[in-house]
Amino acid sequence: MEFSQSVQHLIRENEPLAPLTWLQVGGASRFYAEPCSLEELRCLVADAQxxxxxxxxxxxxxxxxxxDAGCDGLVINLSSAELSSITVTENKLICGSGARLSHAISHAVGAGLAGIEYLAGIPGTIGGAVVGNAGVKNCDFGSRVTRVRIIDSEGLTSDLERSSLQFGFRHGNLDGTVVVEVEIGLEPTAREELTRRMQAAWIVQRAAQPPSGTRGVQAFVDPDGASIAEVLEEAALKGYTEGPVALSSEFPGFLVVNGVASSDQVLALIGKVTQSVHARTGIQLQPQLRIW
Ligand SMILES: Cc1cc2nc3c(=O)[nH]c(=O)nc-3n(C[C@H](O)[C@H](O)[C@H](O)COP(=O)(O)OP(=O)(O)OC[C@H]3O[C@@H](n4cnc5c(N)ncnc54)[C@H](O)[C@@H]3O)c2cc1C
Structure with a gap:
């Protein structure tokens, strides 16, 4: 397998992916790379194609x-400094897709710009947030996105303007693309007020999440008109446990892993919960978690 010379030094083989995910389960990636620049990222994408x-x-x-079998392909991690930059221009925030959502929120609040402070406490990067349209009740990331820069299969960049972007509840039309930059449109607002909103959102969000260090994720999307917590309660599945995998009883909606677990065990629990919820309530749960 001959990657271009300019990126060969970046390629690692059989890289374990579990430590790079919150659940910390699953196998390795056949190839793995952490590009340090847009040029290297373009080259990796073009090489893969x-x-x-x-x-x-x-x-x-x-x-x-x-x-558990891992990924038979190339996993590209965009966490380098160049691909995670954040700049403020007038009423806009321009973020590299590897930037953390929390850093983008702090920058916006510090610049006195309102619109994303309500998302404080949601983990992840700008890339993950735009692809999955991360959000909380009544506020989603997609509604603030004014432009997305992507790389096509030949390694060329192009801009998707607002009119060609679609965002629904925890999804959008960017799946399968390579997002490198996101422009976020915001409104000038007093910094003190924004700090207050950001802190309040963070406290509410963190109080609903398992404590730091817990291997917990949101496995399902809230079904139409209901919260996943209510649905699991109605189906008497709160706290449902199989071996090392459980639906948290303390933090409704979170799937948690304790000790040594396989990805198959996580998938088995997700499958059983989906079936039971359907049988008991008629609701067809949709996964939020992306299965690789
Ligand atoms: C404790 C906890 C609390 C959470 N609370 C919320 C919540 O309140 N609301 C909510 O919406 N979500 C929540 N989530 C889910 C998660 O935080 C969001 O989905 C987040 O936006 C994912 O970002 P990430 O960087 O971790 O993406 P990843 O998990 O790394 O990736 C998710 C998907 O995005 C794709 N992707 C990532 N970057 C790019 C890119 N640059 N270009 C193209 N595709 C890309 C990946 O390929 C993958 O398909 C929570 C998760 C946890 C663990």
Missing amino acids: RLGIPFRLLGDGSNILVR
Whole structure:
């Protein structure tokens, strides 16, 4: 497998992916790279296309379950400084897709710009947030996005303007693209007020999440008109446990892993919960977690 000389030094083989995800389960990636620049990223994408290697983009791994067999392709991690920059221009924030959502929020609040402070406490990167349209009740990331820069299969960049972007509840039309930059449109507002909103959102969000260090994720999307917590309660599945995998009883909606677990065990629990909820309530749960 011959990657271009300019990126060969970046390629690692059989890289374990579990430590790079919140659930910390699953296998390795056949190829793995952390490009340091846009040029290297372009080259990796073009190489993968030329060599017929499937590739995936990794953000913070807070919404990914890697299968035990791992990924037979190239995983590209965009966490380098150049791909994670954040700049403020007038009423806009321009973020590299590897930037953390929390850093983008702090920059916006510091610049007195309102619109994303309500998302404080959601883990992950700008890339993950725009692809999955991360959000909280009544506020989603997509509604603030004014432009997205992507790289096509030949490694060329192009801009998707607002009119060609679609965002729904925890999804959008950017799946399968390579997002490198996101422009966020915001409104000038007093910094003190924004700090207050950001802190309030963070406290509410963190109080609903398992404590730091817990291997917990949101496995399902809230079904139409209901919260996943209510649905699990109604189906008497709160706290449902199989071996090392459980639905948290303390933090409704979170799937948690304790000790040694396989990806198959996580998938088995997700499958059983989906079936039981359907049988008991008629609701068809949709996964939030991306299965790799
Ligand atoms: C404790 C906890 C609390 C959470 N709370 C919320 C919440 O309140 N609201 C909410 O919406 N979500 C929530 N989530 C889910 C998760 O935080 C979001 O989905 C987040 O936006 C994922 O970002 P990430 O960088 O971790 O993406 P990853 O998990 O790394 O990736 C998710 C998907 O995005 C793709 N992707 C990532 N970067 C790029 C890129 N640059 N270009 C193209 N594709 C890309 C990946 O390929 C993958 O398909 C929570 C998760 C946890 C663990």
